[in-house]
Structure formats: structure tokens, C-alpha cells
Amino acid sequence: MISKWLWTLRSILRQLWVRVAAYAALAMVAASAAPTLSPLVPDGWGDVLGDDAVDSVLTILTTAMLPVTTFSLSIAVNAYSAAAQTATPRAIALLQEDPTTQKTLATFLGAFVFAVVAVIGLSANYYDTGARVILFLASSLVVLVVVFALLRWIGYLQDFGRMENILDRVEEAARDSLNTRLDMPYLGGHPARDPAPDYAHDIHADATGYVQHIDVDAINTWAEDAGAQVWLAAMPGDYVTPGATLVRVNGPAPPDTGLDEVRDAFAVDRQRSYDQDPRHGMIVLSEIASRALSPSVNDAGTAIAVIDRQLSVLLDWRARREPDVVFDAVYVASVEPLDMVDAAFRPIIRDAANHSEVLERLILAFQVLRTRAPEVFDAPVGGLLDDLDNRVARSDGLSDWDLDRINRCRE
Structure with a gap:
């Protein structure tokens, strides 16, 4: 079982903007680091390449990559829309988390950001002769990466968003x-073969939505500190409203701080999670x-x-x-x-x-x-x-x- 903060972090990392932002940041660092590597360039390489070599490559990247990125993003959006219409809207989340699509869009946008930063640096005379050689080599590598990503993207689009792909x-x-x-039928706790005692205290939800994740470790830690036993009443996938029972506690009546700790262990949102x-x-x-x-x-x-x-x-x-049994104070159905x-x-x-x-x-x-x-x-x-x-x-x-x-x- 993973903790709530780790589950939240993993959910964030699945989103498209995270990967795109990471690639863009890496591209900015790569374009800015060329002067640092300038001393490693042998003498005379700058004369062989000429002053305009890197300019031509960067011009290609700046003029081509933004339209390619926009077009690819429109393809992905159309696939999401088609999935909602032909399959079910609940399947869109799986398409949005597709790593190949995210890597492709991030590569295209990262290449554009790299080229823009490099052009700005050239205009500001940020690069000396050796740095321009490094920049040319880096730009050539970016072109190769873009070509590979484009070829993979073309092949990938043959199945992406189709019914068989969605079903898979x-x-x-x-x-x-x-x-x-x-593998963990009781989420690491004891099997709840018997219900909680009638005199158990209920802790109620204060939000509306579906239970997406339960941090059983956090609940167990709180229960052990409080000298209590906890029966989970709401399970992942259950719809809860304010006042709905989340857990039943066999032990001392929990203080307000304990109520908040238990409620925070439940991730509740408008959509269900797989x-x-x-x-x-x-x-x-x-x-x-x-x-x-x-x-x-x-x-x-x-x-x-x-x-x-x-x-x-x-x-x-x-x-x-x-x-x-990993969490000795928790009972789970x-x-x-x-x-x-x-x-x-x-x-x-x-x-x-x-x-x-x-x-x-x-x-x-x-x-x-x-x-x-x-x-x-x-x-x-x-x-x-x-x-x-x-x-x-x-x-x-x-x-x-x-x-x-x-x-x-x-x-």
C-alpha cells in the first residue's frame, strides 16, 4: 500500500503537462549550457562549420516544431473526443495518461523551446565560437530525436484511440x-469478518465524491496511537457525501484532530479511479x-x-x-x-x-x-x-x- 501523498504525486506525474514542462525545462538548460562546454571544443572546429550552420538548423526547428506540436495535440484531443462518443467518457483518462503520446508532445514542444532559447542567445551574442559548435551538435541531436519521435508517432496513430485500443x-x-x-485483499489489514461493535464511534465524511484511495498506513498509525481499532466503512469506489460513515472506531471517542487525520487518509474526488x-x-x-x-x-x-x-x-x-497483516489496528472487507x-x-x-x-x-x-x-x-x-x-x-x-x-x- 502506498501513502496518500505518494499516490497523489504519482497521479500528478501521470498528467500531460508535467512531462511537457519537464522536457521544456531540460531544453532550456541544454540551450543555456553550451558556453560552459565551449572550452572542450578543439580549435578550428568553428571555422569548419561556419557561422551560419547553427542558424539554419535552428530556423528549421523554430518554424516547424510549433505547428507540428499543435497538430499532434489536436490529434490527441480528437482521439479523446472520439473515445467519449464511441466508447465511454470514463475511458478518456486512460488515453490522457498514455506515456507515448505524452513523450511525443513533450519532445516536439521541447525541441521548439530549445530552438527559441538558442535563437535568443544567438541574438544576444551569448555564444562564442566554441559554444556555437556545441549548439550545432546539440541541434543536430534534437533533429534526430524529433525525426525518431515523428516516425514512432505516425506508426502509433494507426491504433491510438480506436475501439480495440480503448478496450485493451x-x-x-x-x-x-x-x-x-x-494480492492484498484486505489492504494490509485484518479481514472484517465481523462488523464493528454497536458502540463504536463513527467518523463521517466532510466532502462529496468517490473514494479514490485510502491511506491505510496513516489510519493504522492514528489508531495505534489512540489505542483503538478501526473498521473501514467506505471503500475505494464508494460514493460518499457529508455525513456518510468513513470508518467505525472501537476505542476512545476521537478528538477533532483525530477526525481530521482519518478524513485526510481518504482521497475523495468527483471521478472514480482505477x-x-x-x-x-x-x-x-x-x-x-x-x-x-x-x-x-x-x-x-x-x-x-x-x-x-x-x-x-x-x-x-x-x-x-x-x-x-501489515496494519494490525485496521479491519477491511x-x-x-x-x-x-x-x-x-x-x-x-x-x-x-x-x-x-x-x-x-x-x-x-x-x-x-x-x-x-x-x-x-x-x-x-x-x-x-x-x-x-x-x-x-x-x-x-x-x-x-x-x-x-x-x-x-x-x-
């Missing part, structure tokens, strides 16, 4: 989140399938692709082992198979009631889950199959042939 990203995020949670919330990835996948099954889209193939990916993620489920399969498949069952091919793939996925881990998925899948049967029986969009195929799948 959401599947990976859902898989990583689920595996992380299965990191500690394995259900979120499954919900986003089901949203994509629901949109694909809408009458305006009618794309059963995408819905089937979503089911295949959800099945692949759920097949990673491992039997629970005795937890490694685990993620339940019922919650995962409901988030994944129940909306699709609702929207696929008139699509026999999608219903057949759902039945196949349920059979695989039951066969692979009956002790985990038998009961949750049984409830979903009952729901599927009820909706099929009430559907007026399935022919006798469709019903026959569905019944054969159930056998």
Missing part, C-alpha cells in the same frame, strides 16, 4: 487493479458494451469483445489466502466475486435481451467461470443466469430459432 487499455487497467487487490477500485474497470467495460448494444449503434461484435475481456480478467481470480460479476455482466444482460449472439457469449462466459472456479463463481453466476432467463422469457425480439440456440447453450 481498460482491460489492462481492470486486470492490474484486480490483481493488486487480490488504482484501488477493481469494480471500476469492469463497469467501464460494461458501459462500452451497453453503448454498442444501443439501437443507434447496434454493434453486437463490440459487446462480445467486451465479454471476452471481462472473462479474461475474472479468470485471474485466485483463491484467497490468509492475509499478511474484501472485494466479493458477486460485486465483480454484477458490475461486469448485469448491465449487458439487460441491454442484450434482444441479441441472441450476445446472450450466447454471456452463457459461454458463465459456464467457463463456473468450470474454472466453481467455489468462487457458482452462486454469483447462478443469479446472473436466472436474470438472463427472465429477460429472455419476456423478450419479444427473439425468434424461435434464437430461443432454440440459447436453450442449447444452456444445456
